[in-house]
Amino acid sequence: MWPYHPKLLETPVPRYTSFPTAAEFAPDISQRRHGDAISTATGDISLYVHIPFCEKICWYCGCNTAAANRAQRLTSYLDALHQEIKMVGAMLPAGARVRRIAFGGGSPNAISPVDFVRLYDALVLAFPLHDPLLSIELDPRTLTSGWGPVLTAVGASHASLGVQTFAPHLQEKIGRVQPEAMIEKSVSLLREAGITSLNFDLMYGLPGQSEEDLAQTLERATHYGADRIALFGYAHVPHMLPRQRRIDATDLPGPEARFAMARSGYSQLVEAGYSPVGFDHFALPGDPLARAMEAGDLRRNFQGFTDDQADVLIGLGASAISSFPDLLVQNEKNAGRYRMLLSQAQLPTALGKERSVDDRRRGAIVEELLCRGRARIAADILADSLDRLRPYLEPALARLEGGNMLVIASHALPYTRSIAAAIDPYRGQSPRRFSSAV
Ligand code: SF4
Structure with a gap:
């Protein structure tokens, strides 16, 4: 069904989670410009809160994240994040209404459930929340039972689990070992906690992966009732992400094999009853993402395909990106500099792009x-x-x-x-x- 034109696919292209893309960001956006954009942002607003820590770092990962192995580092980061929440909340004008909050990373569950509740309480105090839809990215390896009551208490309805593959031999090759029983337990915990839209992030193009491996993974994802599936091609760019050097490049499927996996994955998910959403997401027909696709309301933002209609997204945390109709702006990536700026009551503005x-x-x-x-x-x-x-x-x-x-x-x-x-x-x-x- 999909014709293969290798020449047309050989040029690397952006994922277009913004336009212009982050590659066009430059350090010429002032804190004042950033502040002006926040203080004139009216109407519906979405928040993104970045937790750049993970219990264990996966070898393939392209996120801005670090190992959560030092309590002091986490505490200092959270102190700065609380500062930013207070500062940005105080800058918003009266007409702003926060309708969505997304916690991502890294892994938001690299912090303790208690710290998460404190963070949520800080958002409640600082921002004009209007019954916001709450979503969270979670690492099944650290999803302890304490998270269930916390997610219920804050009213989280959407969650995304980093699964990538169910195949144990592939998990070894990408430095992310998580037995299937762990996924099963996580799904039960999240459903009991009130999660109605559950996403699995999955990957093709992994080292040593065959079409059969992918088919089995997709079968397990549908078995566990994922409402959404994001099926990404693994991007091997060790010159940009040194942690990927641990992955054996000689074991990676070639372009044609990757194409075949994307194609067979698409067919399998459609046959299993999922609606294709954009070019790499799938959703069960009742899920809000499939409904948005059906209604022609699908949008694209830093989190990928979304049904979020807000034109303003404010990112909080180190490296978080904010999007305003006429400006894109990224916070300082370096956690030390991020903390230092906030300790001086300054916005952690680092890079950005005016949108002409x-x-x-x-x-x-x-x-x-x-x-x-x-x-x-x-x-x-x-x-x-x-x-x-x-x-x-x-x-x-x-x-x-x-x-x-x-x-x-x-x-x-x-x-x-x-x-x-x-x-x-x-x-x-x-x-x-x-x-x-x-
Ligand atoms: S858990 Fe997710 S964010 Fe953390 S290192 Fe692994 S892939 Fe990256």
Whole structure:
């Protein structure tokens, strides 16, 4: 069903969780500009709270996270995070309403349940919460029984478990060993705690992985009733992520094998009753993500595909990214500098990008292509992008309807990011910073 055009997939492309992407961020956004964006953010707002710690660091991981092996380091970080919560909450104007809070990382459950409750209480005190939808990323290896009552108490309804693969021989090769019984226990705990939308993060393209391995993992994920599945291709970029040097590159599936896995994974999940959402998510028909896809309301933000409609996302914590209609801004990544700035009552602004009118127009097109597979393209943008689009138009992976509606063919899902990249004028500058399209 998916034609394989290796040449069209060989250029690494962004995941487009923002436009412009983080590769375009520069250190020229002032704390004052960051503060102005916060203090004029009205309407519905979403919060993202970053916990950059994990009990054990997985070898493949691309997140900004560190081992949670020193209590003092965690305590100092949480003190700074509390400072930031107070400071940012006090800056928001009266018309702001927080409707969503996402805890991510790292692993939010690398901190203790008590510390998590304190963090949540700090958010309640500092921000105008309006019955927010609460989601949390969790590491099954450290999901202790104490987390159940805590998630119930704060009213968490969405959770995402890092699973990656159920195959023990692959878990060994990626430095993430978690027996299936641990997943089973985690699922029971989360369902009892009131989680109604449960996501499993899974991967293909792992060292030594076969299509059969992937099929078995997907079968186990559906067996445990995951409401959502995010199926990502493993991106091996050890020049950027030294921890990946522990992975044996000679054991990695080649591009064609990766493509075959993405294709067979897609078919298996659709046959199992999941709706495809965007190019790498799947959701059961009753899940809010599938409903958003169906209704044409799907969005793309730093957490991937989402049904969140807010145009303002405020990131809290080291390396967290905030998104405003006209500005993207990233907090200081280095935990020491992050703490120091907050100890001086300064916003931890590090990098960012003003979103020009052209960025916003192109960003809307990229989001439409990723979320709906079609977008109307203004004449000036089309003229500028046509040469880059042509390789996809010629083999009918995409077509122009009525001269300006770019439509990605139903059999061209794996090319979605590459086609979107044709609209992106920043590409071609640093291709090694991205992952392969499949
Ligand atoms: S638990 Fe998740 S965030 Fe932490 S190291 Fe492993 S993959 Fe990375």
